[in-house]
Every structure is written in C-alpha cells, then in structure tokens.
Amino acid sequence: MRKIGAILVCLVLAACARPSDGPSPSSFYNAKDPATGKNIPVVRLTQASLPVGSNAPLAYNPADPGLSIFRSGGSGDVRLRRGDVIEVTIFDTGEEGLFSSANSKTLPLGRFTVDASGNVNLPFVGKQRVLDSSPEALQSRIVGGLKGSAVNPQAVVTVVDRPGNAVTVGGSVRSPGRFPLSARKEKVSDAIAMAGGALSAPASATVTLMRGSRKATAPLSRVLNEERQNVYLLPDDQLFIQDAAPSFTVMGAFKSTGEFKFEPGQLTLAQAIGRAGGLLDDRADASQIYLLRNQTTYTTVHSGAGKALTSTTMVSNKPVIYRADMKDISNLALMQQFQMANGDILYAGNSGLVDFAKLFNVYQKSPNLPAAAPPVAPGN
Incomplete structure (x- = not known):
C-alpha cells in the first residue's frame, strides 16, 4: 500500500512540472506586455486585418526626411580646385601675331595642375592664382597678360580632370x-x-x-x-x-529552427513555414501555430476638419500574437497572404500527447523505489 501511495505522489509532482520544449497554449493567452502590464492580444488569423496583404506596415517612418x-x-560648381588638371590653348587672330605661323594661329600650351597653394604656372603669363576661379575667368586673365605681346590673343581653358x-x-x-x-x-x-x-x-x-x-x-x-x-x-x-535584410526566428516543433533572412514584402507566412521545413509530424500540434510580432505602425494625424497633416506621423509599437490553425483550410489560404515582418518569431507548439509521453518516459527512467521489507514470521 505504501508503494502505491509513493507512486501516486511522484505522478502528482511530475504532472506539476511536466517536461516541455516551450510555452503551453494557455501561456500565450496569459502573456503580458512588459511596458503596460496588459495582456498581449492573441489574434486568430481569420480575424487579422492589418498585416495581411498590402496593408502590412511600412518598414520605415514616412515622416522621416531620410x-x-x-x-x-x-x-554644377565649375570653380577650380586643388588637384584639378587644366588644358590651355592660345589663339592669335592677327596676321603678325606672336603665335601666328604659316601653318597655324594656334599654340597648345599643354596641361597644368592646380598646386596645393591654388596656383598654376603658365608660359608667357607666369604664376596665376586660380583657386575658386572659373575657367572663363582664367581665360580673361591669360588674354590680359598676353596683350602687348600678341595682336589679338584669345585663350581657351578646359578642365580635363577633377580628382577632387x-x-x-x-x-x-x-x-x-x-x-x-x-x-x-x-x-x-x-x-x-x-x-x-x-x-x-x-x-x-x-x-x-x-x-x-x-x-x-x-x-x-x-x-x-x-x-x-x-x-x-x-x-x-x-x-x-x-x-539590412530582415529576418525571422523559428522555434518549437519545426523540422528546421533558427534565424532566416528574407526580402520584405516577398515572404508570406506559408512560405516561412515551408522554409523551416514544415512541422514535425510526430511532435507538432498543427492547430497551435503562433507568430509573435512587435508591431510598429505609422499613423498620419488628422486635423479636426478631417484633412491629413502629412508632416505629422504618430509612431506606435504594440506587441501582438497571431494564431494560425493549419487544420483549418481557410487558415491555409490566409497564410498565403499574411506577410512576414522583421523580427517575427514563429513558434509551433507540441501536441498534448507528446508532453504526456515525455512525462511517462521521465517516470520510467526515475530510480526504483525501495522495496517493502518482507513480513517477519511469528516466533522468529
């Protein structure tokens, strides 16, 4: 009799702390928002509206100027800077000009680099301060420096390289x-x-x-x-x-758990489950699929007259839990529209039979209780 009583005590104590891989379904409905202390809403997929299809929240605050x-x-700044390379060509339109010859009235002076002091040293006109000057201004200064030496000089300054x-x-x-x-x-x-x-x-x-x-x-x-x-x-x-690829995390009774990256707007809940390899047939409860999300919404504030104030956007963060029942065909259809968001956690709960099987396995592996002493024969 004492042996049976000890076994019953062990079963009661084990049932109070049965082994599990994660939260039970009831714990999701009792989860509280740490910021407000209120229960986090658990929304069935058939009742979800905001995150489905094109209504998914934006990944950025539209009021952010970016x-x-x-x-x-x-x-469009044409001013000369240090390190700029210019090409200078001189023309002399006079018959007896300094740069005129039988074949040409053009003299390419070559290419010059604006030095660290902002100057260039040009033939015939000497050192010129060109920093923050335009090519046209330098052309006028070259022409002014050539007057008296040439009959009707002209100059062309071309910027050929601007490494800065x-x-x-x-x-x-x-x-x-x-x-x-x-x-x-x-x-x-x-x-x-x-x-x-x-x-x-x-x-x-x-x-x-x-x-x-x-x-x-x-x-x-x-x-x-x-x-x-x-x-x-x-x-x-x-x-x-x-x-900055977003990611979601898979936990619980899925064939593959861990973190998965995806492209925003290109991954549905159905595809996310497929990427995780689907559910474990011998463990998962297909009616207990949960998606935990810290939902950020950007709401445009409206004036009293009903006109939108596009410069005013209210940002709010609210944790929410979505529940999908893969045994329901309508849920499977909605899972093809429900878009995943950055930071989502996807969790599949265990079947109740699995937890009880674990409990039974723990009991089997527990140390044997001491056997009761045999009765003593009278007279011994």
Whole structure:
C-alpha cells in the first residue's frame, strides 16, 4: 500500500512540472506586455486585418526626411580646385601675331595642375592664382597678360580632370571606390550604378549619405521610389550601402529552427513555414501555430476638419500574437497572404500527447523505489 501511495505522489509532482520544449497554449493567452502590464492580444488569423496583404506596415517612418535633408542643385560648381588638371590653348587672330605661323594661329600650351597653394604656372603669363576661379575667368586673365605681346590673343581653358570632384561609395556594392562627378550632376542612384550596383535587393539594403558632419540613412528601395530621396551628390560626399535584410526566428516543433533572412514584402507566412521545413509530424500540434510580432505602425494625424497633416506621423509599437490553425483550410489560404515582418518569431507548439509521453518516459527512467521489507514470521 505504501508503494502505491509513493507512486501516486511522484505522478502528482511530475504532472506539476511536466517536461516541455516551450510555452503551453494557455501561456500565450496569459502573456503580458512588459511596458503596460496588459495582456498581449492573441489574434486568430481569420480575424487579422492589418498585416495581411498590402496593408502590412511600412518598414520605415514616412515622416522621416531620410536623404532629403541633403537637397542641392548637384555638382554644377565649375570653380577650380586643388588637384584639378587644366588644358590651355592660345589663339592669335592677327596676321603678325606672336603665335601666328604659316601653318597655324594656334599654340597648345599643354596641361597644368592646380598646386596645393591654388596656383598654376603658365608660359608667357607666369604664376596665376586660380583657386575658386572659373575657367572663363582664367581665360580673361591669360588674354590680359598676353596683350602687348600678341595682336589679338584669345585663350581657351578646359578642365580635363577633377580628382577632387568625386564621391566615395563603399559597403555592400560590387566595386567600391572613389568615382568622379561630371557636369551631368550625378544622383545617389548614379553613384551606386558606377560602383557596380548593390549586392542586396533594394528592399534589403540601406543607403547612408555622409556630407561633412551630417549623416542620413534611407532604404535603397525608398531612394529608388521617391525622387526627393534620390538627391544630387556633391564633391567629397560619402555613400555607404549596408545589407539590412530582415529576418525571422523559428522555434518549437519545426523540422528546421533558427534565424532566416528574407526580402520584405516577398515572404508570406506559408512560405516561412515551408522554409523551416514544415512541422514535425510526430511532435507538432498543427492547430497551435503562433507568430509573435512587435508591431510598429505609422499613423498620419488628422486635423479636426478631417484633412491629413502629412508632416505629422504618430509612431506606435504594440506587441501582438497571431494564431494560425493549419487544420483549418481557410487558415491555409490566409497564410498565403499574411506577410512576414522583421523580427517575427514563429513558434509551433507540441501536441498534448507528446508532453504526456515525455512525462511517462521521465517516470520510467526515475530510480526504483525501495522495496517493502518482507513480513517477519511469528516466533522468529
């Protein structure tokens, strides 16, 4: 009798702390938001509305100015800088001009580099201060220096190389380096193209533009889609492309668990489960599939008259748990529309029979209880 009582006590104690790989279904419904202390809502997939299809929240705050803080007219600055290489040609239209000959009235003086002091040393006219001067201004000074020596001198100054007029592109691109700017006024997308393009898909890459002490970041997809983000570049700008592919984490009774990267807007809940190899047939409860999300929403504030104030956006973060029942055909259809978001946790719970089987296995492996002493014969 004492043996049976000891066994019952062990079973009761084991049932109070039965082995499990994770939270039970009831724990999801009792989960509380650490910020507010309120229960985190558990939304069945058939009742979900915001994250389904095109209503999925944006990956960035639309009120964030991004790269638009660097709005400029582009690299149209023709002023000469240190390191610029210029080519000078002189013409003399007079019959008896200093540079006239039987064959030509043109004299190429050659190529000259603006030195560290901002000067160039030219034949016939000597040293000239050219820093921050335009080629046209230098042409006039050359002509003025030749008057008295030539009958009707003319000069042409052409900038052939501007090594200082360049931008640096680094990070997750095929050919990082320093690239010259031209009179075409290159934009951010042009510089990325000159670097061979980004190694990541636009939705999975971010662009950081550094200009002096200022810095701003925007998703590459936003730069390509919004004209105000694709700003003109200026000399010495620095662009850094970073692979920022979002990811989701798989836990519980899936065939493959861990972290998986994906492209935003290109992965549904059904595809995510497929990427994890599906459920474990001998463990998972197909009706207990949970997706945990820290949902960020960007809401445009409206005025009293009902007009949208596009410059005012309210950002809110709210944890939410979605439950999918793969035994329900309608859930399978919705899983093909439900878009995954960065940071999602996908969890599959165990079948109740699995936990009881573990409990029975633990009991079998427990040490044997001491056997009761045999009864003593009378008279011994």
